[in-house]
Amino acid sequence: MEKQVAIRLISLLILATMVTAAIDKSPKTVEKWFKNLPHAKQKTTRFHFYFHEIFGGENQTAPVIAQANITSQSATFFGMLRMFDNPLTVGPEPNTKQVGRAEGIHGAPSMTELALFFNFNFVFTDGPYNGSTLSVLGRVAESQEYRELPIIGGSGVFRLAQDLLVLRNAVVIATLM
Ligand SMILES: *[C@@H]1O[C@H](CO)[C@@H](O)[C@H](O)[C@H]1NC(C)=O
Ligand SMILES: *[C@@H]1O[C@H](CO)[C@@H](O)[C@H](O)[C@H]1NC(C)=O
Numbered sequence: 709m710e711k712q713v714a715i716r717l718i719s720l721l722i723l724a725t726m727v728t729a730a731i732d733k734s735p736k737t738v739e740k741w742f743k744n745l746p747h748a749k750q751k752t753t754r755f756h757f758y759f760h761e762i763f764g765g766e767n768q769t770a771p772v773i774a775q776a777n778i779t780s781q782s783a784t785f786f787g788m789l790r791m792f793d794n795p796l797t798v799g800p801e802p803n804t805k806q807v808g809r810a811e812g813i814h815g816a817p818s819m820t821e822l823a824l825f826f827n828f829n830f831v832f833t834d835g836p837y838n839g840s841t842l843s844v845l846g847r848v849a850e851s852q853e854y855r856e857l858p859i860i861g862g863s864g865v866f867r868l869a870q871d872l873l874v875l876r877n878a879v880v881i882a883t884l885m
């Protein structure tokens with residue numbers, strides 16, 4: 709049977725402001741950090757990653773987990789929900805160094821335009837951010853060339869993080885397998 713596989717490569721520019729914290733998450737350390745918060749300095753971080761999303765095929769990373777009975781008749785896939793666990797890499801090729809995963813859900817929330825709402829976490833597994841997370845919540849539309857999603861928080865070194873994630877679709881490769 710022929711199966712359509714699409715790979716979406718997304719370029720991510722992450723701009724985060726956070727209050728510097730140690731990676732140690734023990735309650736005692738966190739309490740101490742919290743006490744010192746009024747005197748703490750804000751730090752701004754900027755990094756650039758790629759995430760790879762595969763639709764269909766045996767290695768898909770974003771399967772459909774639910775959809776409405778009207779989704780199949782909707783030009784905008786209204787009501788479709790996917791759970792994803794996408795590798796996060798330093799370069800556009802999937803075999804470049806992996807620094808973490810993007811885990812969460814996205815769904816089609818609009819009846820009139822191609823759009824996605826996102827609710828996910830960056831889970832860092834390498835380098836200075838290993839063990840830390842950034843939480844993202846927002847909406848993007850297909851018609852936007854550059855897409856922004858708000859960073860609403862974080863854990864570990866990203867405690868109290870805020871600011872912005874700028875997404876850009878780099879390539880969509882569709883293959884028939
Ligand atoms: C799926 O992943 C496995 C393990 O990495 C790999 O051997 C296989 O070729 C992949 N399949 C496709 C269709 O890419
Ligand atoms: C969807 O479900 C509702 C409620 O069960 C039903 O009234 C409606 O006819 C269904 N629509 C389609 C397109 O199947």
Ligand SMILES: *[C@@H]1O[C@H](CO)[C@@H](O)[C@H](O)[C@H]1NC(C)=O
Nearest residue numbers: 832833834835836837838839
């Ligand atoms: C990331 O942290 C985990 C848990 O502390 C550790 O097991 C792992 O080896 C670390 N990975 C890297 C690449 O440093």
